Amino acid sequence: MARAAAATDLFTAIAEAPRREILDALVDGERPVGELVEVLRMAQPRVSKHLRVLNDVGLVTCRAEGRRRLYRLDHERLRPLHAWLEKYERAWNERLDRMDDYLMDLQQEERVR
Amino acid sequence: MKSTRHGSATVEFPSDREVLVTRQFDAPAELVFDVLTKPEHVSVWFAAKPLEVCEIDLRVGGDYHFEGFIMDDDVTTCSFRGTYLEIERPVRTVETWVFGGRPDDSAVETVELHDEDGVTTMTTLLAFKDQATRDAVIWTAPDGVHAADGQQGSYDRTEDLLASLA
Numbered sequence: 001m002a003r004a005a006a007a008t009d010l011f012t013a014i015a016e017a018p019r020r021e022i023l024d025a026l027v028d029g030e031r032p033v034g035e036l037v038e039v040l041r042m043a044q045p046r047v048s049k050h051l052r053v054l055n056d057v058g059l060v061t062c063r064a065e066g067r068r069r070l071y072r073l074d075h076e077r078l079r080p081l082h083a084w085l086e087k088y089e090r091a092w093n094e095r096l097d098r099m100d101d102y103l104m105d106l107q108q109e110e111r112v113r
Numbered sequence: 114m115k116s117t118r119h120g121s122a123t124v125e126f127p128s129d130r131e132v133l134v135t136r137q138f139d140a141p142a143e144l145v146f147d148v149l150t151k152p153e154h155v156s157v158w159f160a161a162k163p164l165e166v167c168e169i170d171l172r173v174g175g176d177y178h179f180e181g182f183i184m185d186d187d188v189t190t191c192s193f194r195g196t197y198l199e200i201e202r203p204v205r206t207v208e209t210w211v212f213g214g215r216p217d218d219s220a221v222e223t224v225e226l227h228d229e230d231g232v233t234t235m236t237t238l239l240a241f242k243d244q245a246t247r248d249a250v251i252w253t254a255p256d257g258v259h260a261a262d263g264q265q266g267s268y269d270r271t272e273d274l275l276a277s278l279a
Binding site: 017085089092095096097099100102107 | 121122124129134136139140145148154159160161
């Protein structure tokens with residue numbers, strides 16, 4: 001799939017909902033592929049395909065335990081996303097804080113009158 | 114006495130082409146609605162400095178146009194334009210939303226106000242025509258700031274994940 005192949009950075013990697021679901025499922029710890037298939041009710045080839053993309057950008061890491069392949073989330077790799085979200089929220093809040101201050105001033109004037 | 118702030122905004126990405134911002138204000142919905150839709154109010158708070166242009170024709174089919182210095186640097190100007198599609202005072206407006214004079218990147222903005230005992234929850238939903246458009250806009254919006262320092266891409270609902278990691 002061209003889209004998956006083009007997922008060269010983590011932002012693109014998590015643009016697709018199934019991949020976010022996989023990350024969510026890994027939040028609490030390492031899981032084998034089989035368990036992800038079960039939890040997400042997704043066909044094994046799809047899960048594997050998405051895991052490969054996540055693995056390529058380093059959001060998940062994989063280790064073998066016998067015949068099982070266990071995947072885990074690399075929390076460190078999520079930091080840039082967290083930083084971005086904070087920045088985006090801050091930008092919104094700058095405006096909304098001004099609106100909030102203005103609303104307070106208006107109401108204070110109202111009370112004084 | 115100054116009332117207390119009701120927290121900060123939360124940003125969510127309910128679908129691949131939407132952005133949802135939720136924020137509470139310690140004010141009744143009628144007042145919040147006026148502050149959102151009357152030019153004498155909007156021009157004061159919308160940007161870091163009073164807006165240069167602030168026109169609002171508050172009726173279905175009427176246009177709005179805001180323009181001014183969005184940041185304190187006297188350099189970064191910004192414009193928002195659109196046309197009102199629905200108006201239901203004081204609970205809801207729906208309008209087209211064009212940021213930075215790029216009509217191709219337009220969205221439909223739905224602002225809803227929910228007043229509970231004088232505390233108003235405002236939700237602003239921006240629905241873009243597709244994911245690519247949303248992503249192009251949100252990496253520079255809302256204030257023309259490069260939110261990701263030039264990184265391009267997209268993501269969705271990650272804050273749920275991030276919150277659960279905290």
